[in-house]
Amino acid sequence: MHPPSSSPHPHPRRALLIINPTAGHHSPRRQAAFVKHLEQAGLDVRIMETRYRGHAAEIVKIHLPEADLIIAGGGDGTIAEIAHAMLGQPCPLALWPVGSANVLALELGVPFHDARNATLIASGQTRTLWPGWLTTEGQASPTLFLQMVGVGPDGWVVQQLSTALKKRIGRAAYAVTALRLLSTYPFPAFETDVDGRCYQSRLTIISKGQLYGGPFRLFRHNHHEEAAFSVFMLHRLHPLCLLKQAWAFLCRNDCTTPAFSFIRGRTITCPGSQPVPAQSDGDFRGTTPLHITSAPAPLTVICPARNQPPSGERNFFRQCSLNIGKRRY
Numbered sequence: 047m048h049p050p051s052s053s054p055h056p057h058p059r060r061a062l063l064i065i066n067p068t069a070g071h072h073s074p075r076r077q078a079a080f081v082k083h084l085e086q087a088g089l090d091v092r093i094m095e096t097r098y099r100g101h102a103a104e105i106v107k108i109h110l111p112e113a114d115l116i117i118a119g120g121g122d123g124t125i126a127e128i129a130h131a132m133l134g135q136p137c138p139l140a141l142w143p144v145g146s147a148n149v150l151a152l153e154l155g156v157p158f159h160d161a162r163n164a165t166l167i168a169s170g171q172t173r174t175l176w177p178g179w180l181t182t183e184g185q186a187s188p189t190l191f192l193q194m195v196g197v198g199p200d201g202w203v204v205q206q207l208s209t210a211l212k213k214r215i216g217r218a219a220y221a222v223t224a225l226r227l228l229s230t231y232p233f234p235a236f237e238t239d240v241d242g243r244c245y246q247s248r249l250t251i252i253s254k255g256q257l258y259g260g261p262f263r264l265f266r267h268n269h270h271e272e273a274a275f276s277v278f279m280l281h282r283l284h285p286l287c288l289l290k291q292a293w294a295f296l297c298r299n300d301c302t303t304p305a306f307s308f309i310r311g312r313t314i315t316c317p318g319s320q321p322v323p324a325q326s327d328g329d330f331r332g333t334t335p336l337h338i339t340s341a342p343a344p345l346t347v348i349c350p351a352r353n354q355p356p357s358g359e360r361n362f363f364r365q366c367s368l369n370i371g372k373r374r375y
């Protein structure tokens with residue numbers, strides 16, 4: 047049913063590079079060097095910089111017919127915005143990961159070395175991904191996501207995050223904001239319905255990939271090429287359950303505490319009698335009630351062939367992440 051997942055794309059030559067100049071690791075100098083690498087690899091590059099949120103989608107709508115491929119220069123939010131505007135088109139999407147977290151690029155094994163990435167982009171090696179499709183309360187139309195959705199404290203942290211702080215200290219801004227959770231966020235319980243089964247949760251993470259918050263591996267499986275998701279739910283805040291889970295995590299044991307669930311699902315709904323904040327791919331998306339399913343069409347993305355471990359997994363984190371990876375999803 048799904049199209050072939052890994053194939054070379056025929057002669058992509060006219061590249062449209064759409065750049066978010068406010069993204070965490072972008073600089074004009076790095077941009078000039080990257081463009082040179084792309085040109086040396088044989089691509090004709092046209093550069094367009096965004097001026098505001100939503101501008102990248104407008105650029106795609108206007109200039110897509112003149113491009114053989116589009117390169118999204120930014121973080122996960124900009125990539126998702128561009129991917130949404132390209133959905134259903136045969137034109138492939140390449141990534142230039144210059145955001146703060148770049149979780150999708152880590153997940154897909156896109157090189158962070160710009161010369162190597164330019165060579166990959168020119169090679170036209172693609173995979174076919176099935177993005178997620180999120181609708182939240184008050185949203186006129188669904189939002190595409192490529193990596194994950196967080197509902198509850200995760201959504202609250204992204205909602206409260208100061209853009210200036212993120213620009214100054216990068217990913218650490220999430221941790222600093224998260225410290226305020228304990229004093230400010232009420233941790234309400236809310237319903238999460240996964241393929242018709244209903245759970246009580248205080249934090250729900252719906253993910254296409256394995257990584258969370260950068261190089262941390264939370265899930266064992268990767269569903270980028272399937273119309274499915276991994277779902278993590280935190281059911282209880284009982285300190286003993288949390289300690290038990292933390293201990294099992296450190297000892298690399300499986301843990302049967304009822305505080306957590308890892309399951310797989312295709313359709314997720316949080317009906318929400320009270321509004322609970324949600325984020326997708328690092329941007330605040332509103333509140334519950336929300337509904338998640340797969341996007342109506344796949345997306346062709348230039349990246350290495352599958353079955354390589356996520357490129358961002360570092361040794362220390364690999365040790366930790368293997369623990370949680372041993373568990374369910």
Ligand SMILES: Nc1ncnc2c1ncn2[C@@H]1O[C@H](COP(=O)(O)OP(=O)(O)OP(=O)(O)O)[C@@H](O)[C@H]1O
Binds near residue numbers: 147
């Ligand atoms: N010129 C712009 N000014 C302000 N916001 C922009 C601009 N261009 C894009 N955006 C929006 O900024 C949001 C965040 O940007 P982006 O994801 O590229 O970088 P980041 O937040 O540094 O990286 P990451 O998502 O990996 O943490 C995106 O949702 C995007 O739509």
